[in-house]
């Protein structure tokens with residue numbers, strides 16, 4: 001174990017099982033450890049490093065902003081957050097924006113907004129229906145929203161007001177809807193819970209149901225947004241528009257940021273009802289603007305669709321060779337490979353030894369979420385390493 005890793009064990013709360021490598025530098029889709037070894041990065045900061053590491057347009061925007069104005073508080077108008085809000089609104093189906101610092105915070109705010117809407121328009125309705133296997137963040141309320149027992153059990157009792165129902169079943173949502181329901185909150189494609197793709201017509205049926213019931217439809221696009229699944233926002237692929245959408249992760253290519261977007265009719269906060277000290281911070285927003293502008297101007301989402309298909313077909317081709325691969329699924333550059341046994345960690349380590357970083361999604365599954373700027377050549381390199389790594393498993 002390296003010096004840094006020993007210090008980490010001494011000083012850190014052990015909330016995460018880290019892969020035993022200390023990263024010190026990144027460029028594009030490559031990172032380097034403290035011994036100078038290079039790795040192809042298919043973890044991408046957990047779907048955060050959208051333009052890769054230290055992309056020049058992001059680095060330049062951050063440098064200029066830290067030399068101009070780092071922070072002021074939201075007592076004042078600042079330009080980077082207004083520019084980013086305008087770009088988001090002009091390129092989505094939503095009308096208004098609130099900035100925070102993380103995904104969980106964005107989702108908390110979205111639920112607060114839905115509850116506020118419930119108080120104003122739905123006779124005080126305050127419950128939010130979410131799906132099993134969803135993941136919406138680590139705050140207490142978002143743990144309650146996330147339909148996964150492993151995140152909930154250590155922290156009971158959980159905040160009330162969340163009903164977790166079967167995923168991919170509009171009937172389950174209908175059955176759970178009561179006069180107390182103010183919203184349904186879903187990930188268009190479940191990320192953390194397994195890279196689960198919605199069944200045909202599910203999201204459209206949920207949208208219709210929300211309209212019929214007069215409740216809000218919240219889409220958590222924290223993992224799927226900003227080009228990750230092959231369109232700027234995943235909702236575009238399913239013919240639906242949410243009333244509220246949350247973003248974070250890839251929005252600023254690595255700087256901490258979160259955002260709530262809402263249609264005008266759902267944008268019901270009034271001054272003092274919500275807030276954040278760092279939310280809309282000029283540096284994070286400058287990075288966000290540079291990232292989003294680059295994604296839009298260079299049709300990064302279209303490229304993700306093509307390279308994502310190429311990666312998915314390469315992963316599929318490994319199936320006949322390795323009978324223990326049971327499934328390859330996902331969209332764009334959010335893909336998973338599932339095995340019939342718990343070998344994911346061994347594959348992660350075998351890849352690491354060969355210079356490829358991949359994420360263990362579950363004990364029996366890997367997740368691939370490289371920077372969106374990756375090309376076919378790097379995909380070929382990753383597939384060759386993965387092939388070799390899988391060959392070491394008996």
Ligand SMILES: Cc1ncc(COP(=O)(O)O)c(C=O)c1O
Pocket residue numbers: 102103104105107135136137138187191192220221222223224248249
């Ligand atoms: C869909 C989704 N929502 C919310 C979150 C929480 O985001 P954060 O870790 O920034 O709080 C995540 C993180 O993985 C996520 O994938």
